[in-house]
Amino acid sequence: MKILVAVKRVIDYNAKVRVKTDNTDVDLSNTKMAINPFCEIAVEEAVRLKEAGTASEIIAVSVGPKACQEQIRAALALGADRGIQIETEDSPESLNVAKLLAKIVEAEQPELIIMGKQAIDSDNNQTGQMLAALSGMPQATFASEVSIEDGKAQVTREVDGGLQTVAINLPAVVTTDLRLNEPRYAALPNIMKAKRKPLDVKTPADLGVELKQHTQLLKVTEPAERSAGILVSSVDELIEKLKNEAKVI
Amino acid sequence: MAILVIAEHDNTALKGATLNTITAAQQIGGDIHLLVAGFNCQPAADAAAKVAGVSKVLQVDNAAYEHQLAENLAKLVLELGRDYSHILAPATTTGKNFMPRVAALLDVAQISDITAVEAADSFQRPIYAGNAIATVKSLDAIKVITVRGTAFEAAEQNGSADISSVDAAEDLAISQFISEEMAKSDRPELTAAKVIISGGRGMGNGENFAMLEQVADKLGAAVGASRAAVDAGFVPNDMQVGQTGKIVAPELYIAVGISGAIQHLAGMKDSKVIVAINKDEEAPIFSVADYGLVADLFDVMPELQQKL
Numbered sequence: 001m002k003i004l005v006a007v008k009r010v011i012d013y014n015a016k017v018r019v020k021t022d023n024t025d026v027d028l029s030n031t032k033m034a035i036n037p038f039c040e041i042a043v044e045e046a047v048r049l050k051e052a053g054t055a056s057e058i059i060a061v062s063v064g065p066k067a068c069q070e071q072i073r074a075a076l077a078l079g080a081d082r083g084i085q086i087e088t089e090d091s092p093e094s095l096n097v098a099k100l101l102a103k104i105v106e107a108e109q110p111e112l113i114i115m116g117k118q119a120i121d122s123d124n125n126q127t128g129q130m131l132a133a134l135s136g137m138p139q140a141t142f143a144s145e146v147s148i149e150d151g152k153a154q155v156t157r158e159v160d161g162g163l164q165t166v167a168i169n170l171p172a173v174v175t176t177d178l179r180l181n182e183p184r185y186a187a188l189p190n191i192m193k194a195k196r197k198p199l200d201v202k203t204p205a206d207l208g209v210e211l212k213q214h215t216q217l218l219k220v221t222e223p224a225e226r227s228a229g230i231l232v233s234s235v236d237e238l239i240e241k242l243k244n245e246a247k248v249i
Numbered sequence: 250m251a252i253l254v255i256a257e258h259d260n261t262a263l264k265g266a267t268l269n270t271i272t273a274a275q276q277i278g279g280d281i282h283l284l285v286a287g288f289n290c291q292p293a294a295d296a297a298a299k300v301a302g303v304s305k306v307l308q309v310d311n312a313a314y315e316h317q318l319a320e321n322l323a324k325l326v327l328e329l330g331r332d333y334s335h336i337l338a339p340a341t342t343t344g345k346n347f348m349p350r351v352a353a354l355l356d357v358a359q360i361s362d363i364t365a366v367e368a369a370d371s372f373q374r375p376i377y378a379g380n381a382i383a384t385v386k387s388l389d390a391i392k393v394i395t396v397r398g399t400a401f402e403a404a405e406q407n408g409s410a411d412i413s414s415v416d417a418a419e420d421l422a423i424s425q426f427i428s429e430e431m432a433k434s435d436r437p438e439l440t441a442a443k444v445i446i447s448g449g450r451g452m453g454n455g456e457n458f459a460m461l462e463q464v465a466d467k468l469g470a471a472v473g474a475s476r477a478a479v480d481a482g483f484v485p486n487d488m489q490v491g492q493t494g495k496i497v498a499p500e501l502y503i504a505v506g507i508s509g510a511i512q513h514l515a516g517m518k519d520s521k522v523i524v525a526i527n528k529d530e531e532a533p534i535f536s537v538a539d540y541g542l543v544a545d546l547f548d549v550m551p552e553l554q555q556k557l
């Protein structure tokens with residue numbers, strides 16, 4: 001079974017973003033970038049399926065400028081076999097990303113596509129679902145457990161009320177939640193080996209996809225600041241403040 | 250201009266987030282239709298008819314929609330939604346699951362998790378774990394939107410809309426519901442609670458959450474958790490508050506043994522009053538707290554429970 005994983009280059013989850021003073025966007029210059037944590041979980045799941053003998057090949061795809069090859073290499077170091085970069089100027093809108101990925105899916109015919117449930121920069125939580133719809137495939141989002149059997153995937157999903165289990169026909173799209181697995185660290189020899197693994201570069205034109213603009217970013221602003229609070233010295237004082245000052249209990 | 254809102258329900262009752270989504274629809278302005286797609290869902294449709302501001306309820310009653318499977322539901326919404334200017338659903342795990350499929354099939358963008366309506370085509374949404382707010386304009390003819398419930402008031406339930414039954418069912422049969430394990434609790438639901446008390450890694454283990462539950466019972470509060478507490482297996486996943494868990498904005502949020510990582514703050518910093526109880530006075534949670542108590546939670550919680 002061939003598995004495709006999509007990896008996005010995003011701000012490191014520990015880094016703090018700044019809003020540009022002209023409010024046109026956030027300022028990411030000199031910010032540490034990394035593979036989106038949910039995508040790392042996607043790669044790890046694919047590698048585990050390969051180690052278990054279920055998967056035969058893992059392809060890691062990223063959409064974006066040349067710099068996102070770093071994240072493809074990171075996926076290769078974790079155990080993906082080859083990479084594809086789809087070269088675009090910025091990170092395009094989710095629907096465009098989904099359309100580009102759909103073309104790769106058409107060409108590569110993977111039986112399983114594993115993606116992150118959300119990218120921690122734009123927090124959209126939509127690309128996997130869009131890809132599934134465009135490819136006419138079923139989906140299992142927010143996965144915390146995946147097992148593959150008889151041409152189907154049985155997936156436990158983290159939903160608002162608890163856990164839901166669904167069975168989906170393959171090929172299908174699965175998006176990862178935090179508790180699906182704990183990604184390994186890439187060992188140094190694997191990082192070296194990853195440098196020699198094949199990495200193809202394609203353009204949207206190669207894939208026959210025209211990128212359309214569906215949204216326009218009007219401005220980016222700072223969220224409302226909370227005003228500084230006070231420290232109380234005892235439980236009695238806390239209760240008194242909550243009753244008489246904040247009036248919330 | 251007419252707006253189609255997709256109700257979230259369990260066939261017997263509406264989920265609260267539906268009411269907040271109706272308010273967002275009212276702010277956009279236009280005729281509002283509420284779709285209830287389910288199985289044996291008459292009680293939910295009746296509840297939908299009572300939501301103020303709704304002019305018509307569309308009811309689709311078929312086994313294909315019993316569990317709101319994304320594949321079937323998206324197909325239905327696609328068919329019913331073409332003539333609307335906006336299609337809205339709550340940004341819950343159900344809405345997040347099927348709505349992007351609707352958008353993709355309509356060849357339009359989805360504007361995810363909006364927190365304010367600026368105009369009929371422009372919306373605010375938090376990005377980077379709420380550390381920046383983007384104002385996004387949709388250029389599409391049909392606007393597909395998910396709504397953050399905590400950012401909008403709940404609509405009243407004193408309306409009386411007509412219910413029209415629609416016959417449009419199709420089971421794509423590519424996905425199948427197997428089972429579910431839903432948390433049972435007499436406490437209010439996290440996203441609707443007026444008071445929330447959450448525990449973090451500092452709680453030490455799952456048994457110690459009983460201390461939070463006792464205080465919660467006195468305050469009529471819901472109990473939440475940080476990711477670290479969920480990952481450690483102290484409590485189940487549906488209790489996680491944060492960027493990648495539930496977004497909450499109660500009147501009072503009490504964080505106990507939680508350090509205040511940005512991913513946690515993203516889920517609770519719009520709460521009206523925040524209390525932090527932590528033994529480390531340097532913990533970042535104190536920077537957003539209205540009232541901070543630097544102390545050992547194992548001393549504080551029993552005392553709080555006794556004195557409330």
Ligand SMILES: Cc1cc2nc3c(=O)[nH]c(=O)nc-3n(C[C@H](O)[C@@H](O)[C@H](O)COP(=O)(O)OP(=O)(O)OC[C@H]3O[C@@H](n4cnc5c(N)ncnc54)[C@H](O)[C@@H]3O)c2cc1C
Nearest residue numbers: 006007062063091094115116118119122124125126127383
């Ligand atoms: C301030 C701002 C606001 C925006 N608002 C919107 C908006 O409201 N609606 C909209 O449609 N777009 C919006 N965009 C554009 C959008 O965020 C894209 O930039 C983004 O790349 C699309 O993916 P996502 O982050 O939404 O993915 P998500 O759906 O959150 O990510 C899920 C998964 O999809 C895969 N994936 C996503 N992008 C890539 C990629 N480039 N390469 C490989 N895999 C990928 C990964 O597996 C990822 O884990 C906005 C952008 C900015 C800067």
Ligand SMILES: Cc1cc2nc3c(=O)[nH]c(=O)nc-3n(C[C@H](O)[C@H](O)[C@H](O)COP(=O)(O)OP(=O)(O)OC[C@H]3O[C@@H](n4cnc5c(N)ncnc54)[C@H](O)[C@@H]3O)c2cc1C
Nearest residue numbers: 449450451475476477491492493494506507508513528546
């Ligand atoms: C992609 C991604 C998504 C994430 N999403 C989320 C999310 O949605 N929600 C979330 O919460 N986190 C999320 N996280 C994790 C987040 O970064 C933090 O790791 C997590 O919030 C820490 O949980 P904590 O505060 O309970 O634990 P810690 O950071 O370990 O803090 C424990 C605190 O308890 C205090 N403490 C210990 N013992 C006592 C005592 N006896 N009395 C009083 N205080 C005590 C300590 O001083 C400390 O401040 C995410 C991380 C990533 C990478």
